[in-house]
Amino acid sequence: MVxxxxxxxIDDEKTVxxxxxxxxxxxxxxxxxxxxxxxxxxHIEQEPFDLVVLDLRMPGVDGISVLKKLRERRPDSVxxxxxxxxxxxxxxxxxxLGAVDYLSKPFxxxxxxxxAARALERRTGRAVEVLPERELIGERVAVLIxxxxxxxxxxxxxxxxxxxxRSAKGLRYSLAGLRPDQELLSGGVRxxxxxxxxxxxxxxxxxxxxxxxxxxxxxxxxxxxxxxxAGVKRCDLQALDLLDKIFLEGDFADPFYKAARENALIVTAxxxxxxxxxxxxxMGLNPFCEEGFDLNVSEATGGLILEAGSPRGKRAIEACxxxxxxVAATQLEEREQRRRQTRESVIQMSGDFxxxxxxxxLLKEAEDSPVWEKSAEACVGCAACTQICPTCHCFFLYDxxxxxSRVKGKYERIRAWDSCQYPxxxxxxxxxxxxxxxxxxxxxxxxxxxIDIKEAHGIYGCTGCGRCIDVCMGKIDMREVLWQLSGxxx
Amino acid sequence: MTDETADFPNPYHPIKAxxxxxxxxxxxxxTFLLRPRLRFPFQTGQFIELTVPGVGEAPxxxxxxxxxxxxxxVTVMKVGTMTSALHExxxxxxxxxRGPFGQGYPLRDFVAKEILIVGGGVGLAPLRxxxxxxxxRLDAYKRIVFCYGARSPSDIVYRDAVLNQWPKxxxxxSFRITVDRGDNSWxxxxxxxxxxxxxxxxxxPNSVAVVCGPPIMMKFSTLKLxxxxxxxxxxYLSMEKNMSCGIGKCGHCQLGKxxxxxxxxxxxxxxxxxxxxxxx
Numbered sequence: 210m211v212x213x214x215x216x217x218x219i220d221d222e223k224t225v226x227x228x229x230x231x232x233x234x235x236x237x238x239x240x241x242x243x244x245x246x247x248x249x250x251x252h253i254e255q256e257p258f259d260l261v262v263l264d265l266r267m268p269g270v271d272g273i274s275v276l277k278k279l280r281e282r283r284p285d286s287v288x289x290x291x292x293x294x295x296x297x298x299x300x301x302x303x304x305x306l307g308a309v310d311y312l313s314k315p316f317x318x319x320x321x322x323x324x325a326a327r328a329l330e331r332r333t334g335r336a337v338e339v340l341p342e343r344e345l346i347g348e349r350v351a352v353l354i355x356x357x358x359x360x361x362x363x364x365x366x367x368x369x370x371x372x373x374x375r376s377a378k379g380l381r382y383s384l385a386g387l388r389p390d391q392e393l394l395s396g397g398v399r400x401x402x403x404x405x406x407x408x409x410x411x412x413x414x415x416x417x418x419x420x421x422x423x424x425x426x427x428x429x430x431x432x433x434x435x436x437x438x439a440g441v442k443r444c445d446l447q448a449l450d451l452l453d454k455i456f457l458e459g460d461f462a463d464p465f466y467k468a469a470r471e472n473a474l475i476v477t478a479x480x481x482x483x484x485x486x487x488x489x490x491x492m493g494l495n496p497f498c499e500e501g502f503d504l505n506v507s508e509a510t511g512g513l514i515l516e517a518g519s520p521r522g523k524r525a526i527e528a529c530x531x532x533x534x535x536v537a538a539t540q541l542e543e544r545e546q547r548r549r550q551t552r553e554s555v556i557q558m559s560g561d562f563x564x565x566x567x568x569x570x571l572l573k574e575a576e577d578s579p580v581w582e583k584s585a586e587a588c589v590g591c592a593a594c595t596q597i598c599p600t601c602h603c604f605f606l607y608d609x610x611x612x613x614s615r616v617k618g619k620y621e622r623i624r625a626w627d628s629c630q631y632p633x634x635x636x637x638x639x640x641x642x643x644x645x646x647x648x649x650x651x652x653x654x655x656x657x658x659x660i661d662i663k664e665a666h667g668i669y670g671c672t673g674c675g676r677c678i679d680v681c682m683g684k685i686d687m688r689e690v691l692w693q694l695s696g697x698x699x
Numbered sequence: 700m701t702d703e704t705a706d707f708p709n710p711y712h713p714i715k716a717x718x719x720x721x722x723x724x725x726x727x728x729x730t731f732l733l734r735p736r737l738r739f740p741f742q743t744g745q746f747i748e749l750t751v752p753g754v755g756e757a758p759x760x761x762x763x764x765x766x767x768x769x770x771x772x773v774t775v776m777k778v779g780t781m782t783s784a785l786h787e788x789x790x791x792x793x794x795x796x797r798g799p800f801g802q803g804y805p806l807r808d809f810v811a812k813e814i815l816i817v818g819g820g821v822g823l824a825p826l827r828x829x830x831x832x833x834x835x836r837l838d839a840y841k842r843i844v845f846c847y848g849a850r851s852p853s854d855i856v857y858r859d860a861v862l863n864q865w866p867k868x869x870x871x872x873s874f875r876i877t878v879d880r881g882d883n884s885w886x887x888x889x890x891x892x893x894x895x896x897x898x899x900x901x902x903x904p905n906s907v908a909v910v911c912g913p914p915i916m917m918k919f920s921t922l923k924l925x926x927x928x929x930x931x932x933x934x935y936l937s938m939e940k941n942m943s944c945g946i947g948k949c950g951h952c953q954l955g956k957x958x959x960x961x962x963x964x965x966x967x968x969x970x971x972x973x974x975x976x977x978x979x
Contacts, residue, residue: 415709415711415712416709416711416712416713418712418713418715418750418752418795419713419715419752419793419795420712421715421736423708423709423712455947455948456948459946459947459961460946460947460961461710461946461947461948463710463946463948464708464709464710576975602948602950603949603950603951604944604948604949604950605943605949605951606711606755606756606943606944606949607755608750608752608753608754608755608756609753610753620752620753622711622712622713624711627949627950627951629950629953634941634951635940635941635951635952635953635976636941637939637940637941638757638778638779638781638782639776639778639913639939640778641914641939641979642979643975643976643979644976644979656975657953660956661953661955661956662956664955664956665956665957
């Protein structure tokens with residue numbers, strides 16, 4: 210089922226115009242076609258269209274002019290722009306002019322019909338049934354690609370490309386593409402920064418008031434959110450899944466998280482070089498990704514295996530005009546072998562901490578264990594563990610007069626990271642505080658991650674990234690605390 | 700981009716509400732009558748986030764009837780920075796409002812029942828809203844027994860209504876008022892609110908109990924109700940936690956697997972009786 214809609218296709222390439230018309234007609238829309246901007250504008254004058262599919266580069270009246278005119282005449286129409294591979298920058302420009310999506314040539318029938326359905330859904334606010342994601346993925350698209358080409362390809366997918374890069378402060382996400390010799394997926398392990406920093410900033414302005422209109426994100430800011438984040442590891446992808454549940458589900462989505470998330474292309478990579486604190490295996494995870502990414506990269510002899518895990522990822526692979534090859538069966542085998550090896554080395558690092566019971570069960574039994582008091586003694590309450598945690602998402606809101614305000618009498622609301630490890634976190638105005646002692650706060654972090662989040666969302670609030678172990682000033686190792694709680698003494 | 704505005708509902712953004720009147724209820728409790736810029740419908744028992752411009756926000760449950768959506772009353776005890784700033788506000792000034800948030804009282808489940816309301820101190824605020832909602836459709840319910848305890852006679856909120864007007868509204872409504880400490884003029888009961896639960900002539904299987912007040916009062920009232928024969932799912936508690944975002948994200952109001960702001964603030968006791976920190 211698709212929504213009834215009037216669609217206009219404007220493209221000077223007859224083959225493209227014809228095939229778009231055919232695909233959209235087959236999708237059930239009423240479609241008109243125009244072979245240049247002038248003809249398109251005549252149609253627009255004559256009747257309203259729900260959706261206009263518009264080629265950007267046309268002789269005579271070009272796409273931008275059509276778009277501007279359309280905005281005046283038919284502000285209700287939604288627009289999808291078709292661009293050549295090289296003109297992604299101008300695609301961003303037209304997004305600013307109000308296009309809701311763009312397709313890079315060449316694109317597949319699926320991509321067009323999904324983009325059309327999405328665009329119309331946006332316009333009507335109705336739920337339009339799009340092809341289920343599974344079906345789109347179909348058999349996974351995977352190609353073999355060279356590192357330099359991958360860099361070029363990713364650059365075409367967003368305004369900014371972030372990759373992990375070695376620095377004095379460890380492996381950090383940095384802007385890619387400044388030096389050609391730079392390793393795109395360096396490190397082979399999760400960076401120091403948790404992935405959440407891209408979607409849930411440590412401090413952000415979330416409202417300006419009084420105002421009769423809620424603050425909106427400027428088109429410029431929105432365009433800046435078209436980011437590619439590459440080299441993401443499994444632990445962080447799992448954390449992102451949890452953050453999605455928290456920030457996007459329920460009656461209220463967080464609009465800032467949503468905007469950042471929807472615009473980002475997530476490129477995961479297999480871990481190849483785990484650190485001693487790595488413990489994904491204890492959380493039931495592997496050090497590589499099998500789903501939930503847009504693209505995944507695995508190293509293999511002769512190149513990188515690039516796999517699509519979402520329609521957007523598939524589109525990116527199909528749109529890229531770089532040298533690419535079929536992935537050979539031997540290379541896939543090699544990938545499996547490398548993955549197994551990495552998994553083995555994580556087991557070597559963390560396997561000793563494996564407990565017999567699942568964490569939620571052992572924590573329920575260990576509520577009054579003396580281990581809590583003993584472990585909490587080393588805690589200084591600095592909250593580094595929660596700040597660096599890829600799943601911790603607690604925040605507080607505070608208000609202030611807008612500094613150097615352009616308009617007098619405006620206030621702003623800031624959302625900033627908070628931590629359950631701070632003494633006043635749960636205190637109510639009347640003074641009641643369920644977690645007055647450090648021990649209670651220390652225990653809460655475990656209980657919340659392994660019991661509460663599991664009950665509410667079906668997954669642990671810990672993904673085994675090990676960052677909290679690395680940063681703890683008291684040298685507290687979460688794996689060890691859990692192991693001690695289980696009562697299994699060496 | 701116009702469509703972006705529509706696509707960008709911002710749950711952190713407060714709307715403006717003008718302070719129309721301020722009533723001093725007790726030495727440290729005031730009721731603010733507000734007129735929101737937009738109609739502000741809510742279910743009784745849901746809460747709102749109230750902003751004092753530039754100072755900050757705090758959660759309150761409206762004390763006015765949910766039948767009225769162009770005005771709202773909020774009763775506030777002065778306890779901290781935000782409430783102190785609020786208590787300074789005068790008619791004509793404005794505050795911010797967000798919400799309503801969470802789950803209120805499921806009035807449909809109260810139909811044809813004997814409704815026992817147990818309130819303590821400023822916990823009377825949400826119960827006033829509930830009471831007004833019940834009175835609005837009084838025929839739908841069997842009767843209302845309202846028990847209320849305050850520290851002293853001067854701490855009784857909505858004094859005139861509680862002592863004089865509400866008890867006389869209808870034969871189906873009865874009141875039991877008590878204070879922890881009386882004074883020379885006080886002729887009523889003296890004792891904790893739990894003492895008013897003795898000798899109730901309620902048929903418990905056809906009853907629901909609603910409890911709201913300070914944590915210690917809620918704890919002992921709930922335990923007493925259980926002792927009287929109420930099942931945990933017949934007891935409705937309005938939980939106070941440190942609700943901040945109101946939308947189930949910020950984590951301050953965690954109560955076990957629940958976020959009080961989205962899963963509450965009204966819970967039946969069976970849902971949370973095993974939660975750690977329930978009365979803390």
